[in-house]
Amino acid sequence: MSLARAGKLDDAMDLIDKMPFEANASIWGALLGAARIHKNIELGKRAAEMLFILEPEKSGTHVLLANIYASARSWGNVAKVRRLMKDNKVKKEPGMSWIEVKDKIYTFIVGNRSHSRSEEIYAKLEELGHLMTKAGYVPMIEIDLHAVGKREKELLLSYHSEKLAVAFALIATPPGTPIRVKKNLRICLDCHTAFKYICKIVSREIIIRDINRFHRFRDGSCSCGDYW
Template sequence: MRQELDSIKQHYRQSSNPLLACSLIDAYGKCALLEDATRIFRECLIVDLVGFTSMITAYSQSGQGEEALKLYLEMLDRGIEPDPYVCSSLLNACANLSAYEQGKQVHVHVLKHGFMYDNFAGNSLVNMYAKCGSIDDAERAFSSIPERGIVSWSAMIGGLAQHGHGKEALRVFNQMLKYGVSPNQITLVSVLCACNHAGLVTEAQNYFRSMKELFGFERMQEHYACMIDLLGRAGRLDEAMELVNTMPFQADGSVWGALLGAARIHKNVEIGQRAAEMLLILEPEKSGTHVLLANIYASVGMWNNVAKMRRLMKDCNVKKEPGVSWIEVKDKIYTFIAGDRSHVQSEEIYAKLDELSERLSKAGYIPKVEFDLHNVERDEKEKLLYHHSEKLAVAFGLIATPAGAPIRVKKNLRVCMDCHTAFKFISKIVSREIILRDINRYHHFKDGSCSCGDYW
């Protein structure tokens, strides 16, 4: 593909055709070749709305949301008016970054230019607000869409599912059916996910078993993965394994990953080892398998096995994906990793963590040291836990945002049990809502509890 695109690029340089340039930018972007896409964009003699839209979309699809937003500002400086498509790409960029404030600013542009009645922009607004942790804003955006099609309904159901509002998601699904909108297979994935995040096992089983009869389509791998994940999280690991063994196609990484995650939750070494064995065959390059299995071993005190997993990772040159957390403050995204001291306000951040540590101890919080993989003394484990990336982001949020304002944090991995416990205490101690988006779902910590009900 790269050679074909480079050949087309040579043709473009000979003809300087702006339409060909936009097609190249789009193609390079979809292939994650952003440097090539950017080079073509900057070489264009004619830079118009189509060119900017192509480049902004390429940045957005590749997870370069900040670059997309910068380019949008450059577009406005050049006097180029936006259209619904470029606004939709920007909203998707904000969604990927969990950039709530910047997303609201794009929403203002949507209103200013009269795009609220455009389904394309409306659907992106629903998706953006849901992924930025504000399901109320998502519902308002959803209500403003004049003609809600399957994409609109699926976006709303999916947003409610990720926020743990399982029963509300099912209510919206039933409302969709009453309006005569037929679901597709992706909608049913969202419905099963909604049941999964809320622990609605019976409801999920009913939809799963009657999918063909009610809606006329066969179950896909994703539907099986959702059901296996749901049964596993609910502690019904034997049923989950039976479903794996009887499904009409070979289980893929998502299925075995769901089983491994469930085995970690319920400390089931046997199933954890079986799932990890299959994942190491199917996805040998992913470090998460080694880490989750090591977590299972650590949770039951099998430190020799933890050490073996570490040696295996080293021998296979597998590196653990670092935990990274993001927080948006005053239209800027700040990134943290565990033990990070690169921030200009590091001293204040760590001072805030020390202050919180004392208040947490008085409130009855006990660090979950059993979930730390390092075979070191308890004091050292506690120190390592206190310096997790999401705790650093929350501490920064406490010193950098107005009193009482919600703190919105995104993490690239599943939030750890210790941070989850700590945030429940912190939300009550400081009287703040903490909204955390991890790789699986959203957690709303408020007044000492989490919206997930400790089920995630």
């Protein structure tokens, strides 16, 4: 919704309340995304509650709601979302990313090391990590819902499937060529932030097609305007 994207959340809710039909999951999903961007806890909670009814099997709603609470440092509510997922037996779908190189499709899963060039891929990720840190990047460990320590969270974030795919592309494709990756889930906030740094560091255009939209990273910014 354009109103929500522009930050006019009250106007967006007023429009929904006056619509002659019930809002669907796409509308509530757009509001949940807007609530995350604008850190509006109340709207995020309401949108999530509707999505729990409309799409109870989708784990993405829980993750986004937890991210909203985490951004407000409401750790008690983050814990409640985790318990809700556990009680309702909602499991987060594993992230998978695909990339085509020389007419062959390569698939990556978070933390996987079965690729024949895994050692090079992880070395490239470590190199990028150092360069991003120097440029000001800070891992967003608050968005990771695993019950592990800070360092473990940082490692889990750095090994997300889309980061593995991009690292592989950097060692397997010609310098300067665009990198195109497909992902089965919504790109996470940390990866989205990281790619804004990476595209500038390596001087390559990075295009991620996730479940919601295309993200074109170039010169330190994304075509989505940080809204997805």
